[in-house]
Amino acid sequence: MTVISIQNVEKVYKLYNKPVDRLKETFHVARRSYHTDHFALKGVSFNVEKGETLGLIGKNGSGKSTLLKIITGVLTPTTGTVNTTGRIAALLELGAGFNPEYTGMENIYLNGTMMGYSREEMEVKVPAIIEFADIGQFINQPVKTYSSGMFARLAFSVAINVDPDILIVDEALSVGDIFFQSKCYRKFEEFAEKGKTILFVSHDMGSIIKYCDRSIVLNEGALIAEGPSRDMVDLYKKIVSNNFSANEDESVTIDKSNPDSFWKEKLSNQNLKYLEYGNQKAGIIDYALFNDKGEITSTVVRNETFSLKIKVEFYEKINDPIFAYTIKDAKGNDITGTNTMFENVGTGIAEQGSIYEISFDQALPLHNGEYLISLGCTGYEDGEFQVYHRLYDLLILNIISDRATVGFFDAESKISIKRN
Structure with missing residues (x-):
């Protein structure tokens, strides 16, 4: 009826x-x-x-x-x-x-x-x-x-x-x-x-x-x-995520061979009030989230594999740069994050004028909600920590889930009950 x-x-x-x-x-x-x-x-x-x-x-x-x-x-x-x-x-x-x-x-x-x-x-x-x-x-x-x-x-x-x-x-x-x-x-x-x-x-x-x-x-x-x-x-x-077209067979595509075709131009989830600083020896020139189909997105299903990609251009020669990201909740609590040093990924010598493309691939067991992603390119010179470029609270990540649990993440507990 x-x-x-x-x-x-x-x-x-x-x-x-x-x-x-x-x-x-x-x-x-x-x-x-x-x-x-x-x-x-x-x-x-x-x-x-x-x-x-x-x-x-x-x-x-x-x-x-x-x-x-x-x-x-x-x-x-x-x-x-x-x-x-x-x-x-x-x-x-x-x-x-x-x-x-x-x-x-x-x-x-x-x-x-x-x-x-x-x-x-x-x-x-x-x-x-x-x-x-x-x-x-x-x-x-x-x-x-x-x-x-x-x-x-x-x-x-x-x-x-x-x-x-x-x-x-x-x-x-x-x-x-x-x-x-x-x-x-x-x-x-x-x-x-x-x-x-x-x-x-x-x-x-x-x-x-x-x-x-x-x-x-x-x-x-x-x-x-x-x-x-x-x-x-x-x-x-x-x-x-600006990947929709009235023609179902069409979607936004990324031309990685064209340096003028920036991922960030397709974004709908950039926080306009992000914080930026660094010594300008390198710059984060491009960034975006990609779903498991390779499409730019701002929304990820819990435990669905996605990629955070960034491009960094080097304005001076730098040894062993470190590439990093962190994820915060709406209250500013650090939820998770990593970098190439923690993951034991060697980055080598970045020559002046070179561009690195870095991809962090992961699945997150987070709750429903909005989170903020920060990006960074740092390193050490003569034992001193250097910040080449940081973008704090840059991207909004929406996590969706059909489960509700307590805390920061879903432990995916399996429950069994025995009755005597």
Whole structure:
């Protein structure tokens, strides 16, 4: 049974260079146009079946939030039709539908009223909502005093406990701690077991693979593909790493024979606030991450082999240069790293004008999340440590996994249980 039907939906916004242009257009005798059309959605069509958990993925600005607002009735499509069957609960934006001046308790009843429940019906649901949110006495405080985490707890608790037929979640869980997120995902599984429908938007590709039966990919307002979540995540990875082409047979290629064809020009994951220093006797002139297919990427599946490649040009003759990388988490903790000296890889004498290409090939058992990669070229001269060139926090590495464990990495424990 189809519970959401989207047919040829377009959403067009009129963009004006100046506010006065809107007024000019409205009253111009010859109906002169002063705007340009921006297509937030371009002829999107798909169906969602009852009991399905559908992932919706795409880069920021691809049209995901616009589409969800149309499905929930917050926005009206410019063209096309949207039909839904059943009661919808949506977490489109953190705290959306909450009055900041009301207490948490008052907002529970307010949201229930918006969904068509009477006060008596909500009184039955309130204990479960309070228990799930678990924000203590803050339930009786104005929500404007809440942290983002408390907002997320209460908003999700209301949405999940009003017994909707369709639950729509748009990145609302990203602010919650790991324990709250785990509790929410258990609710997802309970929903699925009850035959409920979930439309899930997230940049956490591990969760998309784990919880979504299938996914659709949006790019620049258009639906690019739909199918098994793992395949759609692979496509998404190509999009975010600039390896996607509208022609499936095409992809970005690297011309290694042409020194003017730089890998870094294809990057989508460079941190523009990186730190750079060194004595300029050598320079890191190129760098990129490559997946196991040889494509430039910023996203790697846990334990999937990938390569970190760098090119270094030498402006002076240097004996035994050391090439290195480190990976940090979002809090700045060093997670791992190595260099040619640690790995006992001889580098020889780098002549002036020579260019070295170094490849670090590995698989990482890290958790879902974003990490920062730093690069370096160093060495020793007369026993003194020298930094020729360092680029700190240069590249963003996204790790995705369908497993959840505690700590920095996945120990891949194998569990066995004996009962006496």
